[in-house]
Amino acid sequence: MTKTTLSSFVTLFGLSICLVLVVGISVSANSKSSGIIERLMATITTQEYKEGHSTTTINNFYYQSNGKVVTQFIEPHNFIVSINRKGEYQVYDPKTNVLSQGQNDSYRSDVLFFNHFLSNRVNDLGLRDLGFVLDKTSFEDQLMITEWSPNTVTGDVAFKAVLVHRDHLPIFLGYEKLDGTPIRKMFFYNYQAIANVHLPTTMTEIHFFDNGDSTVSRTKYSDILVNEFARSDYFDFKVPADAVLEK
Numbered sequence: 001m002t003k004t005t006l007s008s009f010v011t012l013f014g015l016s017i018c019l020v021l022v023v024g025i026s027v028s029a030n031s032k033s034s035g036i037i038e039r040l041m042a043t044i045t046t047q048e049y050k051e052g053h054s055t056t057t058i059n060n061f062y063y064q065s066n067g068k069v070v071t072q073f074i075e076p077h078n079f080i081v082s083i084n085r086k087g088e089y090q091v092y093d094p095k096t097n098v099l100s101q102g103q104n105d106s107y108r109s110d111v112l113f114f115n116h117f118l119s120n121r122v123n124d125l126g127l128r129d130l131g132f133v134l135d136k137t138s139f140e141d142q143l144m145i146t147e148w149s150p151n152t153v154t155g156d157v158a159f160k161a162v163l164v165h166r167d168h169l170p171i172f173l174g175y176e177k178l179d180g181t182p183i184r185k186m187f188f189y190n191y192q193a194i195a196n197v198h199l200p201t202t203m204t205e206i207h208f209f210d211n212g213d214s215t216v217s218r219t220k221y222s223d224i225l226v227n228e229f230a231r232s233d234y235f236d237f238k239v240p241a242d243a244v245l246e247k
Contacts (some may be wrong), residue, residue: 035206037227038230040220041060041232043060044061045058045220047241050216051213059071060234062232067084068083068084070237077123088101089101096244099243099244117198120171124146125173132160135149135160148163169198174187184208187205201220201221203218204216209244230243
């Protein structure tokens, strides 16, 4: 159960080498108080297409500024994932009462993809943090196109990136190998204004594999609520004390 579910969680939220930033969101929330967004909740639906088959994943997402993130997966399987800033994770199956837990820096809550938008760090979407340097900037119609190269070519960063903005908002981010072979393409659209932050409520990703196969996934964020409007017991979710630890 746990390897599959944790892998699904990682894929869904893009916890990869491509996306890094620090939690600490300083915005004016659409609430009575201003300052950081202390809580955010949303429903996330992802449809993935591969080799003519389609799968749909639905989950409820609960974020807190203290670094705790709880995700309640509803379809196709019911399980709950909790992570924090330290990369400590718990994957709990309420049907079997089985718990898997551990620590991995790749699962830290401060690398969640949407944080780039919540923190208004949309100029480079974390590329500089990954060791990329701006190589070229060009303009086409209403688009600003920036090309990024790795400062040091290593086994981990053996690719380059292209980032496209329209009206100061990113609409495309693509990664390709140094020989031009595509690795990943991401499209952002249907932006929604939340306080002074603009979030893309729809994201389409295409992953390319070395064997020529590819997968296409479309993720939609809906029912987004923040601060005092975000109310759910899942913000304080704790794994039952009698849960069985998976060996």
